[in-house]
Amino acid sequence: MRRKHVKRFSKAFSTVLLVALVAIALIGCTSTAKVEATPEIVVPVAPAKETPAPAPAPAPVPEPAPAPEPAPVPEPAPAPVVAPAPEPVLEPVPAPVAEPEIVYPLGVKPIVKNTQGDSLFDLFVVHTNDVHARIVPADGGMGYSKLATMLKVARSITNNILLLDAGDVTHGTNLANMFEGETAGVLLDMLGYDAVAPGNHDYNYGSERLIEAAKLASQYSNLKVLCANVLDANGNLVFQPYQIYDYNGFKVCVIGLTTPDTKTKAHPKATVGLTFDDPIIYQNAQAAIDLAHEYADYVIVLGHIGLDPDADSGITSELICQNVNGIDLFVDGHSHTTLEEGKTVNGTLIVQTGDYLKNVGVVDLVVKNKEVIGAYPMLIAASDVLDPANSDLAKSVGITEVPNDPEVDAYIDYMTTKLSEKLNVVVAEVPTFLDGERANVRTKKTNLSELISKAMTEATGADFTINNGGNIRKSIAAGKVTLGNINDVLPFTNTIVVCEITGQAVYDALEYGYRMLPGTNGGFPQTDLQVVYSKYSPAGSRIKRVLLNGQLLDKNATYKVATNDFLAAGGDGYTMFGKVLQEGKLLNEVFADYLALHFPVK
Structure with missing residues (x-):
């Protein structure tokens, strides 16, 4: 077929x-339609006009005839003998043959x-x-x-x-x-x-x-x-x-x-x-x-x-x-x-x-x-x-x-x-104010951005994280934290991804992200890497050293970086990320899990 x-x-x-x-x-x-039933069309038929027939001519009057002699009464006939009808012969009807299932x-x-x-x-x-x-x-x-x-x-x-x-x-x-x-x-x-x-x-x-x-x-x-x-x-x-x-x-x-x-x-x-x-x-x-x-x-x-x-x-x-x-x-x-x-x-x-x-x-x-x-x-x-x-x-x-x-x-x-009811559920309790103020997350690391970076690295098993500061939209007050609070911090439907990246590409990404300092930049790179830089050097040569767990990052090595799907796809102009290796949950889900684990409700 x-x-x-x-x-x-x-x-x-x-x-x-x-x-x-x-x-x-x-x-x-x-060729394919559900056809409604067509109403019957009734055509009215006019009755035919009748044409009167001519009156018949009068018939002649016959002479009276003599009365006839009475007829003899016949003998009664014997009753007819009816032969019995033969019994019908029923031919066997073959049973319908069902198609095999x-x-x-x-x-x-x-x-x-x-x-x-x-x-x-x-x-x-x-x-x-x-x-x-x-x-x-x-x-x-x-x-x-x-x-x-x-x-x-x-x-x-x-x-x-x-x-x-x-x-x-x-x-x-x-x-x-x-x-x-x-x-x-x-x-x-x-x-x-x-x-x-x-x-x-x-x-x-x-x-x-x-x-x-x-x-x-x-x-x-x-x-x-x-x-x-x-x-x-x-x-x-x-x-x-x-x-x-x-x-x-x-x-x-x-x-x-x-x-x-x-x-x-x-x-x-x-x-x-x-x-x-x-x-x-x-x-x-x-x-x-x-x-x-x-x-x-x-x-x-x-x-x-x-x-x-x-x-x-x-x-x-x-x-x-x-x-x-x-x-x-x-x-x-x-x-x-x-x-x-x-x-x-x-x-x-x-x-x-x-x-x-x-x-x-x-x-x-x-x-x-x-x-x-x-x-x-x-x-x-x-x-x-x-x-x-x-x-x-x-x-x-x-x-x-x-x-x-x-x-x-x-x-x-x-x-x-x-959903509104769920967003009011308390999932964590933090001891201090977590800074997500716009001017801060777009120019430097804050305690909130550092927690988000740690959450992303921990959830994926990546070597480190590079996130964009513009993704962080609100601070969190000290005390109990609801899912709604976390959703306010990370309101976008960005998912976490892991990409390949070379050490040299990390330097390139950081140079690109730091280029607008001291001005604010939604693409400012928030990371759990240790970055030594000078905002007074010319753009393109501000990054002096990058350390991972206290060790100098190898420019010739290939690493796994956690980021969000927006940056991985070239968002904010980041073209340095390599092949996507892993895709995961929404960032707000990842951060909620992290806070619930590390800052449980007392």
Whole structure:
């Protein structure tokens, strides 16, 4: 069962599809629509005009006839003898022959999504990735409430929708983190997601929490957590590896994958006992895809893999597609890549939406007689959804507003209230004032910045930390410290990362960060290294010595530095950090854990 050649979509078609699928555009399509019953048309018929017939001529009057003689009375006839009817002979009716039930590997049961029996229809694969718990528009994307509205309208038009998420969805903001991802998981269920592939950040609460969440989702919802390459210490699959979806007899196999670099991208403690290098990604991959085609008409890999070969494994979605034939569609995540029209590699269409719900992806699959005869990818931008009044696309179809979904809003409001309660929880007690004043953290070390640096180094096992002073936004008074206090100090959703860096690059980074002294600078480097410098020397030659644990830093050596994802990506102009080795929790989580451990409540 193989696919037809995948065609590129046109801009005109994408506009029509946007109108057809989501709230800014839903008008349906000719091959897939829920058709309302057509009222019977009654045509009134006028009665025919009757033409009066001519009056008949009078008949002649006959002469009276003589009365007849009475007839003789006959003898009564004998009663007829009726032969008995023969008993009917019943021919045996053969019993209907039931089609043999297909037994799928590992006992997976197909999920039937549409039984109308159409031979020609559109199947819409709607996809997201790397949402990182950006639940509301204030987090930088369209938010789940408006997406829920669009999906409800879409489902009122067609049942042929497959909703997928390519991972890194449950961690990234306080509204999710404070509840160990529960908020995001419930929202995935409320929006009717069919499947999600876990990303490396979905392990931030520990593998036990993720595995338990996957079991609960399978037991109490229609959401499947799919991953075919994560094994436990005994070599057993940890998650369901695939799922079959049936649309009018057209079977779609969705296979989940998680980047092997999760072992280093997530905190090592989060994946103890697990391996991510199942041979399905390597030597057995082709056999696995060939087997999938024996049971399905179309094969989708839902992978948190990415397009950037920036880690030890070097595995990318493009590399997989180059070396494995028969993957029809690769719904990708992890690299935060925005592919407006997808990317075709070895006949496989790769799609990815960027991040944070800034876009929602749609692939329109045109299916005819159980074969895909066209595949048309597109992105729906958050700007078109949040501000349709100023969107040329929305204005072209007369849409001025995409309303929120009241059920989703009610749930988010409920969890926001619970979050407020959590932020009032006391987690530590400090003996002295911790200085986070703006003018200070942007020009020098303070006791607060030193504690944050120590927390980052301790949490990651890095050699040292370099953080930016502009990341610290408030001081902490002596006494009891709540989670809300810590959130005020570190309000951004920056995560902790560990990068490679050379000794020379450390000197370069510090020279760059100290260049504006004595002026304030949000990029001023806060570090637990000992830095000897002169603010009176010319910029570029102010750093005299850098010491690590009292020893001079070796400019030729390579170190592990803890920082935040903003600086690691070049934020504030820092281009000195090397390859990312590890990704972890939010900085405010890390600092809260540190204070609770070292300054417990008395």
